[in-house]
Amino acid sequence: MDLLREAHHYASEAGHGAITRPDIQSAIDARIHRSDRLRERIYAEIQRGTINIRTEGVEVGLVNGLSVIDLGNFAFGQPSRISATARFGEGEVVDIEREVEMGGSIHSKGVLILSHYLAARYARDRPLSLSASLVFEQSYGMVEGDSASVAELCALLSALSGAGVKQSLAVTGSVNQHGRVQAIGGVNEKIEGYFDICAARGLTGEQGVLIPRTNVPHLMLREDVVAACREGRFHVYPVETVDQAAALLTGLPAGEADSGGRYPEGSLNRRVDDRLDELYHLRLELMEHKHDSGGEPS
Numbered sequence: 001m002d003l004l005r006e007a008h009h010y011a012s013e014a015g016h017g018a019i020t021r022p023d024i025q026s027a028i029d030a031r032i033h034r035s036d037r038l039r040e041r042i043y044a045e046i047q048r049g050t051i052n053i054r055t056e057g058v059e060v061g062l063v064n065g066l067s068v069i070d071l072g073n074f075a076f077g078q079p080s081r082i083s084a085t086a087r088f089g090e091g092e093v094v095d096i097e098r099e100v101e102m103g104g105s106i107h108s109k110g111v112l113i114l115s116h117y118l119a120a121r122y123a124r125d126r127p128l129s130l131s132a133s134l135v136f137e138q139s140y141g142m143v144e145g146d147s148a149s150v151a152e153l154c155a156l157l158s159a160l161s162g163a164g165v166k167q168s169l170a171v172t173g174s175v176n177q178h179g180r181v182q183a184i185g186g187v188n189e190k191i192e193g194y195f196d197i198c199a200a201r202g203l204t205g206e207q208g209v210l211i212p213r214t215n216v217p218h219l220m221l222r223e224d225v226v227a228a229c230r231e232g233r234f235h236v237y238p239v240e241t242v243d244q245a246a247a248l249l250t251g252l253p254a255g256e257a258d259s260g261g262r263y264p265e266g267s268l269n270r271r272v273d274d275r276l277d278e279l280y281h282l283r284l285e286l287m288e289h290k291h292d293s294g295g296e297p298s
Helices: 002-014 021-035 037-048 105-122 149-161 187-201 213-218 223-230 242-250 268-292
Strands: 062-070 075-088 092-095 130-136 169-171 208-212 235-239
Touching (some): 062 149, 062 187, 075 268, 105 149, 169 242, 187 213, 187 223, 213 235
Parallel strands (some): 092 130, 169 208, 208 235
Antiparallel strands (some): 062 075
């Protein structure tokens, strides 16, 4: 009713006999203008480089995630950098947000799910011999929800494999223990938020957002975003699995395991599997050395 009243005002000013599409759009634009001061300030800090968001190039262990800030009558998407590290260890994946009590229970659940997916897929017949960490960079408030778990998992796979991630792409979606990508909320705001950052810097035709395929029926994007997608200047990629997401982000084929459990040479999964195999054999060597030197193996 508020939207109709405001649209009626614009229609009356323009001398229209009925409320038209431009009147509705004027009312929507005016409502956003009254509420988007915080969005403008955050986006300005991103453009200045104070908030570090890259929209081009390639980096290892860094993925652009997407979150939503809800102000009640107005919500907008905010890109966030998610970083991962991986090294020799005892199989733990540390959620730094949880360790410092800045992560909610749903976010912690998402990290636990992706860590067990990692172990089940790559370490069925051997101990998972890594120590990994995940964090939202430049995050100074609570992090809640599992919609970043696909981005976190892809950042971790990048850190393990050494494969660079395209910074022109952003990711949203949750993941289950079998690597299926699941629907999330705020998909339109997330896409539009990343689009606004890319458009301010200049669309290159390589930028885009990966979303769960199950969120496609929920898409109702702004006209400028739809036009950019139609012209090939921006892209929205629906994905069903982590393999599809990781392949788009790294440019490498994910690779399917053969009957012996080996992945094809040159595939992303093969690089991850080989690295975890190296860490496992390093663990065996250290245990053997400790045993030979008279210590108790850990």
